[in-house]
Structures are given as structure tokens and as C-alpha cells.
Amino acid sequence: MRELVEVLITGFTIGIVYFLVAVGFTLCYGVGRVLNYSYGSFFTWGAYLAWVLAVGYAELNYFLVFLIVLPITFLMGVAVDRVIIRPLRSRPEFDFSVLLATLGLAVFLDNLVLVIFGARTKSLPEFLEGSVTLAGFTISWQLLAMFIFAAVVAVILFVFMAKTRTGMSMRAVAQDPIGARIVGIPLFRVFAITFGISTMLSGAGGILLAPRFFMTPLGGWTFLVKALIIVIAGGLGSIKGTLYAGFLLGILEALVGWQLGLLWVMPVWFLVLFLVLLIRPAGLFGAVARKG
């Protein structure tokens, strides 16, 4: 029983991190109509940049690491949107060309990691050592710190989307890009900001999860696939759906890893995705028919 509860707590914490990673992916599609295949590479870059600052070339405190790495991954996203995505937008076959372009970018970014850092796996130390016992259950400080950080970011994101003007303009663009332009919303700036927020969330996920998983130059792909499964299960473009699916699959991952071994995590995830789509073809909270 005690073990089950501890596994559930772990799953819940991973779930909220998965939510952050997946929501960045879904925002990018919902607002900018970009299915970003290079999303996992920003996850990798977030983790490696953190390694540079915390282990490789300096021994900065994690708080500072976040403070430095998140703006970098944000700016990387803005630059990618400006240089690669935006010129494609005027093309009639945008959906397809952006897919190929981001795929190419992923290959480039991953190989850049390979060239700079080499192929050997790296790891980040835990943010905090030791553990705390609460009501008889042992929780590592690391897990608690992860949970608190991810929860704070999630709350900021929700408030940002609901209350701030930039958040409102992002929702407006997601609903109707033409209507948004007509009330004076600078469409391309909103696309760039969205892309930056999205890659920043991917980078944040990379830093948060790097102490749990080893880092490799191609490690981001696993999380791209995971983000894809979460957003499809939750309903593409739906933030609420992503939240539920992130928790569901995070808890499932912890349970499956505990009982069957980590090798079974992805097969079970795909099985769950299959079942969800069987019952709700547009995902848990997806709109039934989206206009193209």
C-alpha cells in the first residue's frame, strides 16, 4: 500500500511535467497550426544547456540554470519561427512543408548536440538530495521540487492564457486568425511568441526530466512521441484535454514501470491511445470536426 501511494505520487509529478511538455506542443499547433517535429530537439537542448551550466562548465545553482536556460530556449523558438516557419506561411502547402522543415531542423539540432557534446550519455544531478517523510510516506526532495516547479509554471501558464492580453490574443488567433487580424492583432508576432513559449516549455521539460532519464543527443525524440500521444489522447489543441491526458499517462507510466518494468511503458501508452481513439476519435476533449 505504502509503495503504491509513493508510486502514484511519482506518477502524478511526472504527469504534470508531461503536461507542460505536451501543452507546449499543442499550443504550437492550436495557435500557429505548426505540427512541430523539432519539438523534441528543444527538450534535448534544454537538458544539455542545463548540463553546461550546472555540471560541464560551471556549477550554477538550479534556480539560476532555469533563469538562464528558459529565455535561451524561448529565443531559439522565436528565431526558428522568424527564419524558418514564417517564410513558409505564404505557401499553399504550408501544413506539409512546415512538417518537413521542422523535421529537417530536428536532424540539424540533434546533430549539433552530437558534434558539440559527443555521443556519450550525460546526466544531471538531482536538484535536491535526500527525502522527506510526510504522513508516513517518503518523498524525495527532488520529486517535490519537480512538482512545485512544474505546478508553478502550469499555474502561470493558465493565468497567462486566461488573463493577459497576449494570452487572449493567442486564444483569438487559435479560434480565428482572420478575425484576429481584423481587430488589429499582429498575427506574426503572436505566432513567434507562441513558438517561443512552446520551445521554452519543451526546454523546461528537458531540465526537469534530465535527472530521471539519461541525456543523449537523440533523447528528445522519445518525448516528442510522448507529447504527441498525450495531445492526441487529450484532443489536439485542447489545453484541458492535455492536462488530463498528461496526468493519466504519467500515473500509468509510474504504475507500469513499477509492476511490469519501464520497457512496457510505451506499449501500454499506445494501447491506451488506441482505446481512447476507439471511444472518442477526436481525443478526450477534442472538437469533433475542426475546420481546416
Added chain:
Amino acid sequence: MLRLEHVTKHFGELAAVNDLSFELEEGEVFGIAGPNGAGKTTVFNLISGFLHGSGRIYFDGRRIDGLQPHQITHLGVARTFQIPQPFNSMTVVQNLRIGEYYGVAGRSGPKKDAPWNDLAELISFVGLEGKEARPVSTLKLYDKKLTVLASALATKPRLIMLDEALGGLSAVEAEQSLELLQRLNREWGLTIIMIEHLMSALTRSCDRLLILNNGEALRIGEPRTVVEDPVVIECLVGVKHA
């Protein structure tokens, strides 16, 4: 205030708008009519920056062809679409707030004057009071059209372009809309361009009327004179006037 000079737009071989020139005075109500496919909406798309063609378009003496739609909105040109495009999951007042905030260029940009003091006044002017907090998706078509119009007004325009504002409305609603447009013009001094199929509405409310046919200006002038022109009647009704 607005001037089009030899504006042309081709879609492949087809000239949707062909060598169109006209000029609008401040405070004018200007109607555009013509058969389906005459290029009416294309003219709106060219002025508002959704399409780019050849020729020159000036607003207040400043060239605006080649600008992005939001930049043109910032200069004080608003528009609505045939099919209303409100942000459905948001409330009426949220829709307006977006227009109010994004209608002006940047926070440091020049502030535009508006004839209303706050959004509440704007909401009551268009007749949406009591529905401020309703999500737009729950409104009927007429109120959706009013929301879109009010969002456009919230951007503080001096010129507003209305694409079939009366389309799909009941006779009573169309009458109310028309009255509202006339008040916008008379009380707020707004310059209006309206595309409309209802000829009676156009002759009643417009100072001048442009008849478009195959992308070209067939006639332009005082509405009653224009609609009685045999060439116009033939174009719109499709039969030779006896």
C-alpha cells in the same frame, strides 16, 4: 480620405478587380453593389490588406497597399465579414476588449480618439446591453453580427467597411441594423463603405453608390440616378429594360 488608383487584382487569368479607381470623402456613406462574383469582397480584401494587387491605395494621403491587415487596422480602417467572425468561446465584452487593446499600434503608439468613453457605452450604443457576459457562441446571428461590429468599432476606426451587414437578418433586424449604421455616420461621423444586396437599403442610406461588374466600375454616383440607369438595371436584373 480613401483613394484607390488603378487597383487591379488577378486570380490566375481572371481579373477579379480591374483598373478600379474611386475616392471617398470623410463622413461619406458609400455603397458597393453588383452581381455575385463582381469583385466586391475582393475590393474590401485589397483595402484591408488581406490581398495585395497592383495599383495604389491611399488612406489619409498615406499609401496603405502592401501593409499588413493589423497595420491597416491601426491606421483607423475597420471591417466586418459576410460571415461573422467573432471569438466564439469568449464573452461579448472579451471580444470587444481585444479590439480595444489591439486596435491601436503598440502601447506607445498614438492614441486614437473614440466617440465613446468606455466599452459599456459602446455596448449600449450597438444594443448589446445585458449580454456582455454571455459567451458569443450562445448568441443568435443578429447579436453575433452586432458583436463583430462592436469589436470593429472598439478598434476606434474612422472608416468602417461592412460586408453584407444586413445579410441573413430578418426584416426587423435589418431595419435596426440600418438605423444603427446611420447613427454611426451621423452621430459619430464615421465614414462607411457597405457592400449590400438590398438595393433599397443602399439607396436609402448611401451618399454615393458604386456598381461593380466583372471587377470594373460600371457606374458611380448618386444612388437614385445610378439605380435607374438602364445599363445598371440590365446588369443587376439581367434583362433589358424596356
